[in-house]
Amino acid sequence: MCSRDKSIPERGPTLVRPNPQSDDSRTCGVPGCEICELKKPFVFPKEILEAAENRKLVIFAGAGVSTEARGVFNLTLYEDTRRELKIGSRKKISFSALMSLYCRRKTRRMLLHKIKNRFDYMKKFPEIYKHATRFHRELSTIPCIQEIVTTNWDDHFECECDATPIVTPDDFAAFSDIPGRKVFKIHGSVTNYGSIVATAEDYQACYRRLRTGVIGSVLKVLLSSKTVVFVGYSFQDEDFERVYRLLNREVRGLLPSSYIVILDEDAKATLASVGINIKPIITDATFFLATLKAQLVKKKLMLPDERYNGLEKAYERVFEAQNNIFRIDPRRHPENIYSLVYQDGLMHGLEDVIGSRKSGRFSDGHMLMLMHMIQSYEFLRKRYLHAGNYWEVAYIEGFRNGLLYFLSSDKKTPKLPLYYLFGCGDITNLRDYRKLAKRARNLHKSAYSFVSRLAASRIHTKGVSFHHAPFL
Numbered sequence: 001m002c003s004r005d006k007s008i009p010e011r012g013p014t015l016v017r018p019n020p021q022s023d024d025s026r027t028c029g030v031p032g033c034e035i036c037e038l039k040k041p042f043v044f045p046k047e048i049l050e051a052a053e054n055r056k057l058v059i060f061a062g063a064g065v066s067t068e069a070r071g072v073f074n075l076t077l078y079e080d081t082r083r084e085l086k087i088g089s090r091k092k093i094s095f096s097a098l099m100s101l102y103c104r105r106k107t108r109r110m111l112l113h114k115i116k117n118r119f120d121y122m123k124k125f126p127e128i129y130k131h132a133t134r135f136h137r138e139l140s141t142i143p144c145i146q147e148i149v150t151t152n153w154d155d156h157f158e159c160e161c162d163a164t165p166i167v168t169p170d171d172f173a174a175f176s177d178i179p180g181r182k183v184f185k186i187h188g189s190v191t192n193y194g195s196i197v198a199t200a201e202d203y204q205a206c207y208r209r210l211r212t213g214v215i216g217s218v219l220k221v222l223l224s225s226k227t228v229v230f231v232g233y234s235f236q237d238e239d240f241e242r243v244y245r246l247l248n249r250e251v252r253g254l255l256p257s258s259y260i261v262i263l264d265e266d267a268k269a270t271l272a273s274v275g276i277n278i279k280p281i282i283t284d285a286t287f288f289l290a291t292l293k294a295q296l297v298k299k300k301l302m303l304p305d306e307r308y309n310g311l312e313k314a315y316e317r318v319f320e321a322q323n324n325i326f327r328i329d330p331r332r333h334p335e336n337i338y339s340l341v342y343q344d345g346l347m348h349g350l351e352d353v354i355g356s357r358k359s360g361r362f363s364d365g366h367m368l369m370l371m372h373m374i375q376s377y378e379f380l381r382k383r384y385l386h387a388g389n390y391w392e393v394a395y396i397e398g399f400r401n402g403l404l405y406f407l408s409s410d411k412k413t414p415k416l417p418l419y420y421l422f423g424c425g426d427i428t429n430l431r432d433y434r435k436l437a438k439r440a441r442n443l444h445k446s447a448y449s450f451v452s453r454l455a456a457s458r459i460h461t462k463g464v465s466f467h468h469a470p471f472l
């Protein structure tokens, strides 16, 4: 057991437990809520909104929006390491110098174990994990943010925002030109402990690479042509100053308007005193993103996150409806096979939307991706119908209806067709379906004949039925 360093304050009890699920665009109204008291009102810079509209907004993220955010752990990694090494409160030591000292007194292997234990611990407790990923979850659905640079080691941008990590020049060669969100991890990644930049020696090597290597060159182009918003950094954070000064020097002062979202009320004076030409926005970083999101929704540049509400519930309803159909022997009622395959398509369509939430690709206000998909499915549906392949037609209609359900803004009175028969309109409940199914043979003779042949030739045992895998 290490002795307690009195210089590091113990965190007191939380009077009001923060609710990490709460809507970050407004305050929850609970007096003393630790999260909402950070949501300081601010004037949203027009320039940032324009940059977002033109997909020229880059987020540069530090540890303050992740594992080292207030309230995630009792002690930050820096505080915890100081305590373990019994370093007194008067001694000033930078983060990287502290990590070097740790490696000298112990070993680098032990440092990496310490970092790993911290991440493992966080992932074990959903409350901690949710708190550490609050910023990432808010960012995830914003389709205009496609480029992120971070000094963080964690994989939160990968897991929560569907970003492809670029850590090494090989990653860059493999993934730089594929579409989709990317995160440049200039201090390495927890998914590859060998890449972690922690000690003073690591920092030197890292900044040498950034000055001369391919990733550094890309960053310079990115940062000299786009609007950069730094989040999760404090002025005590050596990462911020080093990175900012290096990049500013390398692009010869060409960094266009840069901003820093920070809670320090004296930020403007502090920045001026150290000669950093960057505009402060005094508020909480997640609140800043939520405000950006609200503006983008207002301008119809993205769909509100509420569109995703109710999708899991809808999925459960389809699942139950499919169970109703599964109980009926398809050899006696082959028309039911169409409902089964339609329901497979419907569930897969909903799964596609739910699974894509993190990438923000369906949140685009112009709905380009969705409309393109819906049109291509319509084209395919016609082709299969023409070829008399009714099995695929039912599946495609289900998939398409799953996508269309996401687009419907009113999910309180949802009209989700749950069953399917050829020759009928939408069927939303079992009672109507049963009535209509009695006439299936005459509603669409060729579709009925197709599925009767299918059932007779393939199903020889009671209790088995057909399933469509999730692809076309």
Ligand SMILES: [Zn+2]
Binding pocket: 019, 022, 027, 028, 029, 030, 033, 034, 035, 036, 037
């Ligand atoms: Zn609150």
